[in-house]
Each structure stands twice: as structure tokens, then as C-alpha cells.
Amino acid sequence: MSLFLLVLLPFLLLLLLFKPFMAAKTRKKANSQNPQPPSPFKLPIIGNLHQILPVPYRSLQALSLKHGPVMLLHLGQIPTLIISSSDSLSEMTKTRDISFSGRPNLKIPRQIGYNSKTIAFSTYGDYWRHSRKICVLHLLSSKRVHSFLPVRQSELSSMLSLISHQSSSGPVNLSPILYTFTSKILCRVAFGRSVLEDQCRLMHDYIRELTRLLGVFNVEDYFPSLKWLDRFSNLDAQIYSLFKKLDGFISSVVEDHIIAGVRDDVAAAGDLVDVLLSLQKDDSLEFSLTMDEVKAIILNMFIAGTSTSFIFLEWAMSELIRNPKVLKKLQQETRMVAGKTSMVTEEDVNKMHYLKAVVKEVLRLHPPAPLLLPRETIENTELQGYKIPAKTRVIINAWAIGRDPKFWDAPEEFMPERFMNSDLDFRGQDFDFVPFGVGRRICPGMQFAVATIEFTLANLVHHFDWEMPSGLSGEDLNMEETQGLTMHRKYPLLLIAKKME
Numbered sequence: 001m002s003l004f005l006l007v008l009l010p011f012l013l014l015l016l017l018f019k020p021f022m023a024a025k026t027r028k029k030a031n032s033q034n035p036q037p038p039s040p041f042k043l044p045i046i047g048n049l050h051q052i053l054p055v056p057y058r059s060l061q062a063l064s065l066k067h068g069p070v071m072l073l074h075l076g077q078i079p080t081l082i083i084s085s086s087d088s089l090s091e092m093t094k095t096r097d098i099s100f101s102g103r104p105n106l107k108i109p110r111q112i113g114y115n116s117k118t119i120a121f122s123t124y125g126d127y128w129r130h131s132r133k134i135c136v137l138h139l140l141s142s143k144r145v146h147s148f149l150p151v152r153q154s155e156l157s158s159m160l161s162l163i164s165h166q167s168s169s170g171p172v173n174l175s176p177i178l179y180t181f182t183s184k185i186l187c188r189v190a191f192g193r194s195v196l197e198d199q200c201r202l203m204h205d206y207i208r209e210l211t212r213l214l215g216v217f218n219v220e221d222y223f224p225s226l227k228w229l230d231r232f233s234n235l236d237a238q239i240y241s242l243f244k245k246l247d248g249f250i251s252s253v254v255e256d257h258i259i260a261g262v263r264d265d266v267a268a269a270g271d272l273v274d275v276l277l278s279l280q281k282d283d284s285l286e287f288s289l290t291m292d293e294v295k296a297i298i299l300n301m302f303i304a305g306t307s308t309s310f311i312f313l314e315w316a317m318s319e320l321i322r323n324p325k326v327l328k329k330l331q332q333e334t335r336m337v338a339g340k341t342s343m344v345t346e347e348d349v350n351k352m353h354y355l356k357a358v359v360k361e362v363l364r365l366h367p368p369a370p371l372l373l374p375r376e377t378i379e380n381t382e383l384q385g386y387k388i389p390a391k392t393r394v395i396i397n398a399w400a401i402g403r404d405p406k407f408w409d410a411p412e413e414f415m416p417e418r419f420m421n422s423d424l425d426f427r428g429q430d431f432d433f434v435p436f437g438v439g440r441r442i443c444p445g446m447q448f449a450v451a452t453i454e455f456t457l458a459n460l461v462h463h464f465d466w467e468m469p470s471g472l473s474g475e476d477l478n479m480e481e482t483q484g485l486t487m488h489r490k491y492p493l494l495l496i497a498k499k500m501e
């Protein structure tokens with residue numbers, strides 16, 4: 001035995017000494033045949049993780065200016081492709097959309113989302129295709145979005161009354177008001193007839209907690225081989241406890257719907273749970289929906305629909321306060337089109353071209369999901385001549401693309417006029433402007449979202465004159481953001497609202 005070791009040891013030592021060179025040589029050879037995207041210098045173990053802080057979309061933009069619009073980072077153990085130009089996004093979508101349509105199997109969406117059964121976080125495959133089809137054809141179709149108009153109107157009317165009431169005693173904290181408003185719309189649209197005010201408040205708190213957790217760092221998503229380390233934080237316990245609460249709540253609402261029976265007029269006036277339960281019974285459907293899948297789809301509507309619309313409205317009001325000329329022009333438009341009325345209607349909104357330009361400009365500067373949702377390549381592919389292996393994580397920096405000076409004049413300025421007399425749109429055809437994403441994974445809730453945000457913004461500026469409190473001017477408004485999957489204002493938005501005479 002000892003003789004065996006004595007003979008073997010020098011070989012092992014030589015092997016260890018030469019291994020790095022052999023590996024480097026192999027890598028070099030592989031590099032010349034299969035060019036890899038440029039990468040910034042990385043540190044051992046953490047790779048480039050330290051370089052994406054403190055504000056990922058800003059740091060990634062700065063890195064892309066040095067290393068190019070297609071670059072490869074190593075976030076911990078995860079090779080991550082960063083796309084920061086419309087050219088590369090256009091090539092990706094037009095020629096290789098399927099290859100880039102996967103989603104990584106991330107810890108929290110998997111554990112909270114019934115084993116990755118939410119549409120947004122399920123990987124590319126049959127389940128995603130079927131559930132997305134349900135979403136597009138049955139839950140978020142134009143007809144369905146229109147059928148929810150009474151919900152939008154009644155929640156808007158309550159919100160306007162609340163603002164009037166609060167404004168009589170000083171500045172109004174718009175942030176919680178807007179959050180509750182978007183969250184109640186989703187709650188009534190999803191749960192409909194059976195839902196009580198208190199239940200909506202509960203769901204609202206759970207979704208807020210989930211949004212917080214989605215922004216928390218966990219080891220598994222960056223160092224899969226060290227995922228056991230997560231057990232030492234209490235993150236797993238927090239996820240489990242939230243899942244139990246969410247599941248218990250959604251299950252009880254679904255149960256109530258089952259007991260009440262599927263309504264006859266579900267096609268015209270059902271809520272989202274009604275629609276899903278009736279589809280579950282529909283034998284003509286090409287696949288069957290389990291109860292967990294029904295609950296996951298409902299949960300997805302809340303995750304995707306609540307904070308995005310709220311974030312938009314918060315930034316829109318912030319930009320309008322900082323740009324009083326734009327606010328004035330927008331008010332003139334709403335007051336000219338709608339006149340003195342208790343509520344601007346959706347027909348009015350469709351005639352308001354400047355409003356639509358303001359909405360686009362807010363989405364350009366403040367896309368609620370600045371890095372969209374992470375993708376993953378489902379097979380070996382290519383982009384801009386670089387070889388991209390299967391299972392590479394992909395991040396699209398929509399925030400940087402919306403501020404690229406190669407395309408946008410004065411990109412940091414808030415100028416809705418740039419969208420007047422222009423066909424540029426966010427519906428997935430213009431790769432310079434992608435707040436709702438692109439390709440097969442583009443947001444299916446866009447119509448729902450746009451109906452809500454245009455209608456709400458038009459009414460907010462139509463009913464009130466807005467000012468900063470304590471004699472401050474709009475320029476004093478702090479525009480700092482917080483970090484997470486979405487881009488919130490860091491500080492609540494406190495404004496004086498004066499009712500229009």
C-alpha cells in the first residue's frame with residue numbers, strides 16, 4: 001500500500017500542478033472555436049455579484065458601456081447573460097425567441113408558487129403553453145378586461161372620495177392609497193362576489209410580504225451547490241409561513257365559489273376564480289387543470305398585477321409634480337375632453353393623446369420591472385455571433401434600453417412630447433421600448449394594466465390640482481428608488497390635493 005502511494009503521489013502532484021494550465025488551455029481552445037460574450041473580471045467564488053450592487057440596473061448599464069451590450073457575468077455559480085441593447089434584443093426575439101423563453105427555477109417562486117406553477121415563473125413547456133393560453137383567451141382578453149369596468153369605476157370613485165376627505169386636513173400620503181386601490185381592483189376581479197373588504201386587506205398584506213421576500217437574497221439562486229446554507233437564515237421559515245397563509249386564504253375563497261356553484265353568466269360576468277373553475281369542468285379543453293394550478297394562476301394575477309400598476313401610478317404622479325408644465329397640459333387635455341364631470345370615462349380616455357404620451361414616457365423612464373423577469377436558455381443557442389449554452393440565465397435591462405442615447409434624444413429628460421405623432425409603442429414590436437417585455441413571454445396583462453393606469457391617471461389629474469407640501473417645489477421631490485424585482489419609490493409620495501372647482 002505504502003509503495004503504491006509512493007509511486008502514485010508524484011503523479012498526483014504533477015497532475016494537480018498542471019491541471020490549471022490544462023484547463024486554461026482547454027478553455028482557450030474552446031474560446032477560439034466558440035466565442036463567448038465578453039465578461040468583466042470576476043472574483044473567486046462570488047464571481048461578479050459584487051459588481052451589480054447597489055442598484056442592479058444602473059450597475060449593469062455601467063458595465064455594459066465598458067463590455068458591450070451582450071456580456072456574460074458570473075453571479076455566484078450562475079452564468080448570466082446581460083442584454084442591454086435593442087439590436088441584440090431584436091435578434092433574440094426575431095430569430096431565437098424559443099431558445100430564450102425559459103425561466104430559471106428560482107427558490108421563492110417555486111416554493112410559494114405551487115412548485116413553479118405560476119405562469120410567470122413556470123419553465124417553457126406544455127404547462128406554460130396551456131396556462132398562458134387560458135390567461136390570454138379567458139382571463140385577460142379584451143372582453144374580460146372590459147367586463148371589469150364597473151370594478152375599476154367603483155374603486156376609483158372610492159379612492160377619489162378618500163383623497164378629497166384626507167386633503168381637507170393636510171397633505172395626502174398617496175402611496176398607501178394607490179397601493180390599496182390597485183390591490184382592491186385585483187382582489188375584486190379575481191375573487192368577485194364572495195370577497196369582503198377585510199379579506200382583500202389580508203391578501204394585500206400577503207402580497208406585500210411576498211414582494212418583499214422576492215427582493216431578499218437567498219443562497220440557492222446564486223450558489224445551488226450551497227443551498228443548504230439557506231437553512232441557517234430564517235428565510236425558509238418565512239417562505240413556508242407565507243405559503244401556508246396564502247394557500248389557506250386562496251383555498252377558502254375557491255371553496256366558497258365551489259359551494260356557491262359556477263354561475264351561468266360566467267363568460268360575460270364571472271370573476272377569475274369562476275372562469276378557472278368553469279374551465280376545470282370543460283371536457284373540451286386540451287388539458288386538465290389541477291386545483292393547485294388554479295390557485296397558482298390566481299396567485300400569479302396578484303403578484304403580477306398589483307405592484308406593477310401601483311408603481312406606475314406612483315412614478316407618474318412624481319414626474320407630473322416635478323414637471324408642472326406637463327401636468328398643466330395634461331389637465332387641460334382631460335378638462336377639455338371630459339368637461340366638468342364626476343368621472344372621466346374610458347371613451348374620454350381614448351381621445352386623450354397627450355395622456356397616452358405621458359403614460360409611455362413614465363413607462364420609459366420608470367419601467368416597473370426594470371430587468372423584466374429573468375429568462376433562461378432552454379437549448380444551446382447564439383446571440384450576436386456568441387455561443388450561448390443551454391441553461392444560461394438571461395437578464396434584459398429594459399431600463400437601460402429605454403435610456404440608450406443612441407436611440408433617445410435627451411434620454412434622462414421627462415418629455416412626453418417625444419411620443420406625440422409617433423407610432424412607437426410598448427406592445428412588443430419596438431425593441432427600444434420594452435416595459436412589458438417581448439416575444440412569447442411578453443406580459444399578457446398589458447391591456448388590463450393600460451386600462452387601469454390610463455383611466456386612473458386621467459381622473460387623478462382631472463379632479464385635483466396637485467402641489468408639493470410646505471411650499472416646496474417639484475424639484476425638491478426625492479426620486480430615489482428601492483431595490484427588488486420591481487422598482488418602487490424609496491419614500492412615500494406626500495402631496496397636497498386641491499379639488500378642481
Ligand code: HEM
Nearest residue numbers: 119120304305308309369372373436437438441443445449
Ligand atoms: C404596468 C403594469 C405591468 C407591467 C409594467 C408588467 C410587466 C411585465 C413584464 C416586464 C413581464 C415579463 C415579460 C418578459 O419576460 O419578457 C410580465 C409578465 C407577466 N405579466 Fe405583467 N405587467 C404589468 C401588469 C400585469 C397585470 C395587470 C397582469 C395580470 C393581471 C400581468 C400578468 C403577467 C403575467 C401572467 C406574466 C407572465 C408571462 C409569461 O411568463 O408568459 N401583468 N409583466
